[in-house]
Amino acid sequence: LVSNLICVLFTVELCIRFAAFEKLRHVVRDFWCMFDLMLVVCVVTETWVMWSLTVVFNFEFALSDLRTLGILRAFRLVRVMRLAKLLHFLPELLVIIRGFGVAMRAVSLVFTLLGAMIYVGAVILRSLLEETTLGKEAFGTVPQAMGTLLLDVVLSGTKGGPLMRKAWSISPIYSFLL
Numbered sequence: 673l674v675s676n677l678i679c680v681l682f683t684v685e686l687c688i689r690f691a692a693f694e695k696l697r698h699v700v701r702d703f704w705c706m707f708d709l710m711l712v713v714c715v716v717t718e719t720w721v722m723w724s725l726t727v728v729f730n731f732e733f734a735l736s737d738l739r740t741l742g743i744l745r746a747f748r749l750v751r752v753m754r755l756a757k758l759l760h761f762l763p764e765l766l767v768i769i770r771g772f773g774v775a776m777r778a779v780s781l782v783f784t785l786l787g788a789m790i791y792v793g794a795v796i797l798r799s800l801l802e803e804t805t806l807g808k809e810a811f812g813t814v815p816q817a818m819g820t821l822l823l824d825v826v827l828s829g830t831k832g833g834p835l836m837r838k839a840w841s842i843s844p845i846y847s848f849l850l
Contacts, residue, residue: 675719682712790826794818797849806838806846825850 686708693699700706725731759766794817801807810824811817825832832850840847 675715679712679715679719682708682715686712790818790821793821793849797821797846800849801839801842801846804842806835806842810835821850 686705689705689708690696690699693702693705759769791814794811794814798807798811798814798817801811810820820835824835836847836850839850
C-alpha cells in the first residue's frame with residue numbers, strides 16, 4: 673500500500689514538473705527532471721510492472737534480479753541532494769547542521785570513553801571476583817561483566833544496591849570498585 677502511494681505521488685510530481693515546462697526539449701535538458709524520470713520508471717517497474725507480471729503470467733523472479741532493482745532504489749536517496757539548494761537560501765539551517773556535527777563528535781567521544789572505562793572495569797572485576805559466587809553470577813565473562821556494570825550499576829539508579837551489598841559482603845573494596 674505504501675509502495676503504491678509512493679509510486680502515485682512520484683508519478684504525479686513528475687507529471688506536474690513536466691507540465692511546468694513550455695517545451696519538451698527543455699525537460700530533456702534538465703538533469704534533475706531526467707534523473708527523476710529514471711527513478712519513477714524504476715519505482716513503477718518494481719512496484720507495478722513486476723507485480724502484474726507475477727500475478728498475470730506467474731513469473732518468478734530470481735533473488736539476484738531483485739537485488740539489482742534494490743540498487744536502483746538506492747538512487748532515490750540522491751533526491752535528498754536537492755536539499756543542498758535549500759542550504760544556499762537558508763544559511764541558518766547550515767549553522768544548525770554544523771552544530772549537530774560538532775555535538776555528534778563530542779557525544780561520540782564521551783560514549784567511546786565510557787565504553788573504554790566500562791571495559792577496563794569489567795576486566796578488573798572479572799579477574800578480582802573470579803572465584804566468588806558474585807563473580808560466577810554476574811561477572812562470568814567480560815561481555816557479561818560489561819553488561820552487569822552498564823545495566824546494573826550505571827543505568828540502574830538505586831536498583832544497583834543489591835549488587836553493591838553482595839560485593840560489600842565479599843569485601844568493601846569490591847563494593848567501592850563497583
